[in-house]
Amino acid sequence: MKNMPWDEDLWQRLKDAISPMPPFVRQRALRTLIEAGETFARERGSEVVQEEDLIKAAKTKTPALTRQRMLDALAEMGIGVEAAEETK
Amino acid sequence: MKAAAPTLVSFAVTRECNLKCKHCYSQSVDSPHPRELNTAEAKRLIGQIAEAGAHLIILDGGEPLMRPDIFDLVRHSQSVGLTTVMGTNGTLITAEVAAKLVEAGIQALAISLDGADEETHDAFRGVEGVWEQTLRGIENVRQAGIPFQIAPTLRHGRWEQWGAIADKAKEWGATAVEVFDYVPVGRGEEYPEFEMTVEERRAFVREYIARQRAEDEMVYRCVALPQFWVEVEKTVPEDEVLTKFVRSCCAAGTRYCCVLYEGTVYPCMVLQEKAGDVREQSFVDIWQKSEVFQILRDRDRLEGKCGRCDYRYICGGARCRVYAKTGSLTAEDDACWFSEEELKR
Ligand code: SF4
Numbered sequence: 496m497k498n499m500p501w502d503e504d505l506w507q508r509l510k511d512a513i514s515p516m517p518p519f520v521r522q523r524a525l526r527t528l529i530e531a532g533e534t535f536a537r538e539r540g541s542e543v544v545q546e547e548d549l550i551k552a553a554k555t556k557t558p559a560l561t562r563q564r565m566l567d568a569l570a571e572m573g574i575g576v577e578a579a580e581e582t583k
Numbered sequence: 584m585k586a587a588a589p590t591l592v593s594f595a596v597t598r599e600c601n602l603k604c605k606h607c608y609s610q611s612v613d614s615p616h617p618r619e620l621n622t623a624e625a626k627r628l629i630g631q632i633a634e635a636g637a638h639l640i641i642l643d644g645g646e647p648l649m650r651p652d653i654f655d656l657v658r659h660s661q662s663v664g665l666t667t668v669m670g671t672n673g674t675l676i677t678a679e680v681a682a683k684l685v686e687a688g689i690q691a692l693a694i695s696l697d698g699a700d701e702e703t704h705d706a707f708r709g710v711e712g713v714w715e716q717t718l719r720g721i722e723n724v725r726q727a728g729i730p731f732q733i734a735p736t737l738r739h740g741r742w743e744q745w746g747a748i749a750d751k752a753k754e755w756g757a758t759a760v761e762v763f764d765y766v767p768v769g770r771g772e773e774y775p776e777f778e779m780t781v782e783e784r785r786a787f788v789r790e791y792i793a794r795q796r797a798e799d800e801m802v803y804r805c806v807a808l809p810q811f812w813v814e815v816e817k818t819v820p821e822d823e824v825l826t827k828f829v830r831s832c833c834a835a836g837t838r839y840c841c842v843l844y845e846g847t848v849y850p851c852m853v854l855q856e857k858a859g860d861v862r863e864q865s866f867v868d869i870w871q872k873s874e875v876f877q878i879l880r881d882r883d884r885l886e887g888k889c890g891r892c893d894y895r896y897i898c899g900g901a902r903c904r905v906y907a908k909t910g911s912l913t914a915e916d917d918a919c920w921f922s923e924e925e926l927k928r
Contacts (some may be wrong), residue, residue: 567636
């Protein structure tokens with residue numbers, strides 16, 4: 496699914512965050528997040544996807560219906576806790 | 584620790600039930616609790632659950648269809664934006680009831696089935712003839728087009744039947760099978776002999792993984808057996824983990840909690856340490872501030888083997904079973920089969 500390197504700890508926490516979601520919700524959401532996260536990393540000239548890329552992807556590219564759920568799930572794993580709060 | 588919104592909350596709308604299941608965690612009997620939340624209180628609670636940011640509510644009991652205002656509660660929970668599902672024994676679902684559930688807006692049902700045959704199911708459910716009634720209920724649900732899952736409880740000596748139950752579930756058109764590991768709480772305290780051994784649990788988990796790997800449509804989930812996820816991570820290729828497997832526990836107090844018919848809030852239906860009472864405090868306050876939830880959310884407070892484990896934030900041990908046996912929310916889960924070496928991630 497990944498097309499470039501991800502920060503290892505970030506990738507693990509992303510996997511943990513999405514693992515409770517139903518597969519049909521998760522598969523689409525994950526594809527979108529990975530693509531967008533990698534695009535944002537490239538745009539900033541980074542060779543590795545970092546937390547800021549994933550947060551930006553979650554905030555801007557997750558479909559509106561599942562956005563808060565995704566941000567909450569990431570926050571539970573310690574990713575972008577402030578971002579999850581801001582959107583509430 | 585700051586609370587993320589709950590993903591799902593179960594609301595046991597009544598303790599009244601037409602069956603006498605041996606493992607009943609809510610000690611259900613044939614009459615409502617004298618202090619059962621009335622319709623207005625139940626609706627207020629449902630509103631607060633939505634306000635807390637929950638996505639999904641499970642209306643269960645007791646048998647939720649024993650409650651006269653149940654369709655009204657389903658309608659209300661829909662109107663406040665909650666995905667609304669119901670946990671039922673299925674025996675009261677006539678074609679007419681199924682049609683009313685559709686009209687009220689129910690989105691899915693979980694139907695308990697504790698054996699692959701009449702004898703096993705009826706013996707566990709405590710009433711003869713229940714198997715037939717449950718099957719009729721399932722057929723009515725199917726005819727009405729309501730998505731449903733089958734929910735068996737695993738127990739010592741009989742756990743292998745789950746495979747045959749899963750086969751039947753698929754044949755009947757269920758979307759998922761949610762398997763419960765037996766936890767001796769509520770009425771179940773009287774039957775500790777139903778608890779599976781560690782070896783049985785491990786054998787089940789291996790079967791479960793093999794089954795999910797071979798399956799593209801049916802989703803399997805399991806409750807009260809969080810170690811299964813560690814086994815998944817250790818044995819299943821990453822792509823399959825990402826697309827097929829669901830980590831369904833332990834979410835007690837972190838993504839899930841349960842409210843009983845008279846307003847008591849517990850971290851889980853099988854982890855019965857009081858976190859609050861919705862007649863004294865709003866659900867939102869309880870979810871965000873309860874000391875019990877704070878303890879469960881902070882996995883760095885876990886002790887012993889669980890405290891040293893790299894998987895503590897995704898497994899954390901079966902807090903329900905640990906609590907039932909030791910009275911502690913943070914003690915290690917002595918049913919864990921992994922060695923210390925295997926607990927390095
Ligand atoms: S030690 Fe505890 S947290 Fe770790 S896998 Fe075993 S039960 Fe789960």
